[in-house]
Amino acid sequence: MISTIRNALRMASTELDIISNNVANAGSTGFKRSDGNFLHFYNENTPMKGMNVGFGVIHEEPRRSDSKQGALKPTNNSLDMAVAGVGMFMTVGAGEELVTYTRDGSFSLDTSGRLITTDNRFVLDSEGRNIVIPTQLADDQGGSSLMDTIQIADDGMINVTYGSGQIVQSGRIGLARFVNIAGLMPVGGGQFRATEKSGFPVIGGPADNSFGGVIQGHLEAANVNMTDELTKLMRAQQAYSGSSRLLQSAVEMSKRLSQ
Numbered sequence: 001m002i003s004t005i006r007n008a009l010r011m012a013s014t015e016l017d018i019i020s021n022n023v024a025n026a027g028s029t030g031f032k033r034s035d036g037n038f039l040h041f042y043n044e045n046t047p048m049k050g051m052n053v054g055f056g057v058i059h060e061e062p063r064r065s066d067s068k069q070g071a072l073k074p075t076n077n078s079l080d081m082a083v084a085g086v087g088m089f090m091t092v093g094a095g096e097e098l099v100t101y102t103r104d105g106s107f108s109l110d111t112s113g114r115l116i117t118t119d120n121r122f123v124l125d126s127e128g129r130n131i132v133i134p135t136q137l138a139d140d141q142g143g144s145s146l147m148d149t150i151q152i153a154d155d156g157m158i159n160v161t162y163g164s165g166q167i168v169q170s171g172r173i174g175l176a177r178f179v180n181i182a183g184l185m186p187v188g189g190g191q192f193r194a195t196e197k198s199g200f201p202v203i204g205g206p207a208d209n210s211f212g213g214v215i216q217g218h219l220e221a222a223n224v225n226m227t228d229e230l231t232k233l234m235r236a237q238q239a240y241s242g243s244s245r246l247l248q249s250a251v252e253m254s255k256r257l258s259q
Contacts, residue, residue: 005243005246005247005250006247008239008243008246009240009243009244009247011036011239012236012237012239012240012243013240014036015036015232015236015239016233016236016237016240018034018035018036019229019232019233019236020233021034022034022224022229023224023226023229023230023233025222025224026222026224026226026229027222028104028190028222029104029105029106029190029219029220029221029222030070030102030103030104030105030106030190030219030220030222031070031104031190031222031223031224032065032066032067032068032070032103032186032192032222032223033065033066033222033223033224033229034065034066034186035066065181065182065183065184065186065192066182066223067181067182068223069084069085069220069223070103070220070221070222070223071220071221072084072215072218072219072220072221073218073219073220073221074217074218075217075218075219076217077217078149078150078151078152078216078217079107079108079109079115079150080105080106080107080216080217080218080219081105081107081152081173081214081215081216081218081219082103082105082214082215082218082219082220083103083105083175083206083212083213083214083215083220084212084213084214084215085211085212085213086177086210086211086212087175087176087177087204087206087211087212088101088102088103088175088176088177088181088192089101089102089103089104089105089123089173089174089175090123090124090128090174090175090176090201090203091117091121091122091123091124091191092121092122092124093120093121093122094120094122098193099124099128099193099201100121100187100191100192100193101176101184101191101192101193101194101201102117102189102190102191102192103190103220104117104118104190104219104220105214105218105219105220106118106219107123109133109135112132113132113133113134113135114130114131114132114133115130115131115132115133117189118189119189121191123173124174125171125172125173125174126172126174126175126203126204126205127174128174128203129171131158131170131171131173132170132171133147133150133158133160133170133171134147134160134168134170135147136162137162137164137166137168139164145162145163145164145166146162146163147160147161147162147163148161148162148163149161151216152173152214152216153214154206154207154213154214154215155172155205155206155207155208155213155214156172156173156174156175156205156206156207156214157169157172158170158171158172158173172205172206173205173206173214174203174204174205175203175204175205175206175211175212176201176202176203176204177201177202177204177210177211178194178198178199178200178201178202179198179199179202180197180198180199181198182197182198183195183196183197183198183199184198185198
């Protein structure tokens with residue numbers, strides 16, 4: 001009995017952690033709220049055939065991610081991007097091979113002209129290569145002109161206009177989609193990695209097949225509904241409090257019976 005109550009207490013504590021994380025990231029760009037997936041836990045070796053001996057619940061990993069689209073907010077920053085529809089940006093850290101996926105399109109350029117995230121991860125194209133946007137362009141006379149404007153089309157094509165008036169195409173944004181996006185594992189910073197439950201990524205470009213388009217100068221807000229989260233928070237707190245009282249009563253009963 002005590003082990004069953006302990007599992008219920010652990011479940012309520014996990015639920016509180018998940019909801020608290022959702023509330024804390026309500027203002028984070030591209031954040032996708034999570035839900036806890038809890039399963040009933042039974043004993044495999046039962047004294048009688050057909051008898052189900054329950055031990056409460058356990059939490060299934062990874063957390064189930066809610067992939068619902070968040071609202072698009074205009075920023076007027078030419079390197080900010082939002083995906084309208086299906087698809088996630090692909091990023092990789094310096095010296096890493098593990099690709100992670102995000103809906104946070106808060107991008108900028110480093111000193112080498114590489115497109116990077118707010119935590120300095122490189123943004124990839126559909127071929128898995130770093131996207132590089134040169135900040136200046138050499139001309140035939142040995143001079144150079146600085147970057148003037150950046151235009152990113154719905155299909156992810158990046159066109160850069162330089163001071164000389166020349167327009168250069170500097171790659172295309174890559175996107176990934178999954179059969180089960182809810183099975184992605186959150187790794188922090190709005191980044192996710194693929195798991196067995198999510199399946200392998202399908203790579204492509206914006207507006208291709210079932211991929212959504214890229215909206216320049218916009219960012220996707222978190223898909224957290226504060227009213228729903230606070231309601232779930234109160235319910236989880238009540239479950240935790242009730243389980244705590246049950247555990248205390250069970251311990252006291254055990255002590256009395258052992259005397």
